Amino acid sequence: MLSYVFRNPSRCLIDKVIPLRALNRYSTHVLDAAKRKSILDLNKKYLACEPLSMCTAYDYITASWAQKSNCDMILIGDSLAMTSLGYKSTTDLPFDEFKYHVKSVCRAEGSSLVVADMPFGSYETSHEVAISNALQLLKLDSNVASLKIEVGMHTKDKYTINLVKEMCSRGIPIMGHIGLTPQRSHSLGGFRVQGNKSYKEIKELLETALVLQDAGCWALVLECIPQKVAGYITSKLNIPTIGIGAGTQTSGQVLVMSDMLGMLPGGVPKFVKQYSSIHRVASDSISKYIDEVESGKFPSNDTHTFKIKNEIWEEFINHEQS
Incomplete structure (x- = not known):
């Protein structure tokens, strides 16, 4: 019977944690209120x-x-194409439109590390074009700390594997993305679970993860992969895995905000837990506003309007009537 440990216990030992060097402080450094x-x-x-x-x-x-x-x-996922912009697919998203949203997200203050997708069409033409586009994204705002790239099986997608290696060798931080890769949904036969059909498919997923780790990825997204498979891949890596529809044995989790908050009508994928229904709350609130406008309840003269001194108003009326 096959047995294995999902998480390597040695990673939790204190002697495995590399101590961080003390941060040198220079006169040109500005200490942020919330350190990223x-x-x-x-x-x-x-x-x-x-x-x-x-x-x-x-x-x-x-x-x-x-x-x-x-x-x-x-x-900053290219899923914004469908969740925010009304496109039918992530592949419809223009690169310039994506860059606009990257800058918008980066204006929000806080400590979260920001990762930006490489949208479809921004890296497939050639390595030279891909690296140029990657640098454009990183230079949009200093808060963009990493890029994420969807990668196919290493046996078929040698182009992207080599691109990731080239980017990492140039100091561009890359988070890889394997399993269900939405940009390649047509070649995958749709939005389907990956790594559940055969021994060969599982083996290729594991090998692809290891190849991306060797190429320099600092983390991997595992999407729509059976829990056991995702757990086993995680146990064989020395970099974090971020799961979406991949169970509990990954190093972390990611969800699309519009899914988890119910920002759009309709159903959500099986792996999503919906924590709110902003669409319903917003629709109900706007309907209430319309009702109050039509019934004369809003605005309230006592609450929502501005006053003017009586003597000024009387002076105005007297001049108008004279």
Whole structure:
């Protein structure tokens, strides 16, 4: 009978945690009120076996919510194409439009580490174009700490594997993304669970994760992978795994904010827990506003209007009537 440990106990030993050097303070350094988390900070938390939290954000408001809640990481996901902009697919999202949202998210203050997706079309043309686009994203705002790239199986997607290696060698922090990769949903046969069909598929997923670790990725997103498979992959890596639809044995979790908060009507994927229904609350509130406008309850003269001194108003009326 096959047996294994999902989480390597040695990672929790104090002698495995690399001590952080004292931060040198220079006269040009400005101490932020809320110090941004770094990749090193998150790796320290990972080594201490503390779960990592991540959620998406698409603009200043949603990013402010995530920052206020002290989420470890904010992902500016290309899912904003459908959740915020009304596109039918993530592949419809123009790169320039995505960059606009990256800048908006980064204006929210807080300690969360910011990761930005590489949208479809921003890295497939050539390595030169991909690196140029990656640098554009990083230079939009100094708070963009890492980029995330969707990667296919290493046996088929040698282009992206080599691109990740090239980017990491140039000092560009990369979070890999394997399993269900929405940008490749057509080639995957739709939005389906990965790594559950055969021994070969599981083996390729594991090998791809290890190849990406060797290429320099500091973390991996595992999407729509059976819990046992995701747990086993996590146990074989020395970098954090962030699960979405991958069970409890990953190093952390990520959810799309519009899913978890019920910001849009309709159902959500099986792996989502909906913590609120902002769509219902917002719709009900706007309906109430319309009712009060039509019935004359809003605005209230005592509460929502501004006053003028009687003598000034009388002076105005007298001049008008003279």
